[in-house]
Amino acid sequence: MTSRIETGREILRSTIGDAYYQRRRDSTNSFNEPLRRLTDEYCFGEVWGDPALPPKIRSMLVVALLACLGRNNELKTHLGGAINNGCNVEELRGVLLQVAIYCGIPAGVESTRIAEEVLRERGLLDSGASGTP
Known part of the structure; x- marks a missing residue:
């Protein structure tokens, strides 16, 4: 049986990607390790590991929450x-429009x-003008 911390690390790695995950592991030290263990086990292992919501929906919620709170470094990572986790450009735009209306x-x-x-x-945004001001 997989432990909650192992489950959390698997979910975290698949969400943030191998390169980011490896940089995170390489930068773990005695000061930040307790916080990282906490997020691995409870944030990702317990909450993200709950099957009630699929990862795509959880990602959209986290993007909205981080945008609302102005946590821009974490927002970039979670975008x-x-x-x-399968979100497309239109879905992310929709989430951020919701943020603009409800949070300012x-x-x-x-x-x-x-x-x-x-x-x-990621090569997902066109660089051309839309013709609107």
């Missing part, structure tokens, strides 16, 4: 995770700017 235009503008950066890095 990539959302793509890894500044939160929507900043989170959209961050999403554009992630989408460009």
Whole structure:
């Protein structure tokens, strides 16, 4: 039987990707290890490991929450995770429009700017003008 911490690490790795996961492991030290263990076991092992919601839906929720809170470094990571978990450009745009309406235009503008950066890095954003101002 897989432990909750092992399950969490598997979910985390599949969400954030192998390269990010390896950088995270390589940068673990005596100071940050307790927090990382906590997130591995409870955030990803317990909550993300609960089958009530699929990873794609969890990713959309996390993107919305991080955008609302202005946690932009984590937002960038979880936007990539959302793509890894099957979210497409239109779904992410929809989430961020929801953020703009319910949490304010500044939160929507900043989170959209961050999403554009992630989408460009992934080759998922066209660079042409849409013809609208």
